Amino acid sequence: xxxxxxxxxxxxxxxxxxxxxxxxxxxxxxxxxxxxxxxxxxxxxxxxxxxxxxxxxxxxxxxxxxxxxxxxxxxxxxxxxxxxxxxxxxxxxxxxxxxxxxxxxxxxxxxxxxxxxxxxxxxxxxxxxxxxxxxxxxxxxxxxxxxxxxxxxxxxxxxxx
Numbered sequence: 001x002x003x004x005x006x007x008x009x010x011x012x013x014x015x016x017x018x019x020x021x022x023x024x025x026x027x028x029x030x031x032x033x034x035x036x037x038x039x040x041x042x043x044x045x046x047x048x049x050x051x052x053x054x055x056x057x058x059x060x061x062x063x064x065x066x067x068x069x070x071x072x073x074x075x076x077x078x079x080x081x082x083x084x085x086x087x088x089x090x091x092x093x094x095x096x097x098x099x100x101x102x103x104x105x106x107x108x109x110x111x112x113x114x115x116x117x118x119x120x121x122x123x124x125x126x127x128x129x130x131x132x133x134x135x136x137x138x139x140x141x142x143x144x145x146x147x148x149x150x151x152x153x154x155x156x157x158x159x160x161x
Contacts, residue, residue, distance in 0.1 A: 017042040019090035019113075021081075021104040022097065023065060024049040027120055030096040030160045034118075044088050046081070048100060061088065066099050068129065078103045085111055096120055096160070102130035109137045116140040121159055123148075 018041040022031035028047055032055075043058040048065035063080040066073035081103035085093075093108035094116045095101030105115045117138040119131035124145050126132075131154070135141040141154040149156035 015040065015042045016092060017044070017088070017090045018092045018094060019044050019046060019085070019088055019104065019108070021046040021093060021095040021101045023047065023100055024052060026122055027096045027098055027101070028052060030118070030120060031094070033160050034094065034096075038094075041092075044090065046084055046100060046104060063100055068099075074099065078107075082107045085113075092116065094118070097128055098130050102134050105134050105137045109139070114139050116142070117154075118142045118160065119144060119148075119154060121145070127154065 018038050020031055020038065020043065022028045024047055044061065045056055045058060046061045046063065048063060050062050053060040061084040063084065064073055064077045066077040068074065077100060081100055085104065085107045090108065090113050092114045093104045095104055096118045097120050101117065105117055108115045115138045117131060117134040119127050119142065121144040123131060127143060127148060135153050143149055143154040143156055144159040146156045148154065
């Protein structure tokens with residue numbers, strides 16, 4: 001017979017809320033492969049395509065896709081990501097990139113979330129532009145290529161794929 005008080009205490013412990021962020025495509029595939037690491041957490045997703053929701057059992061927030069060559073779209077995407085973070089209020093932001101992930105790391109850090117950047121495995125020679133910039137904001141800054149790791153970051157903890 002279980003202790004009713006211990007059952008009540010464990011029910012009162014809030015689960016960590018993770019916001020998992022990636023652009024559609026390869027970034028999304030890598031992030032989805034990390035899903036088992038989020039077991040036990042309250043989970044929300046953020047990406048750039050509505051149809052990605054069909055494979056999820058957690059809410060998907062969709063923002064526009066943008067890059068450095070689309071300045072106005074990039075500004076709008078940053079605002080959209082901020083709006084999602086203000087509504088969701090995650091404890092942790094995890095991203096594999098690209099631009100929406102960078103925006104989420106920046107805003108997440110400023111709003112008090114722990115932030116984790118995992119640079120795409122596609123960037124085997126140098127870090128991605130977003131990956132290089134995210135090191136300044138991410139609490140944990142990772143590369144998937146051992147030869148790109150540096151003492152001052154990013155760190156190498158292995159590859160997702």
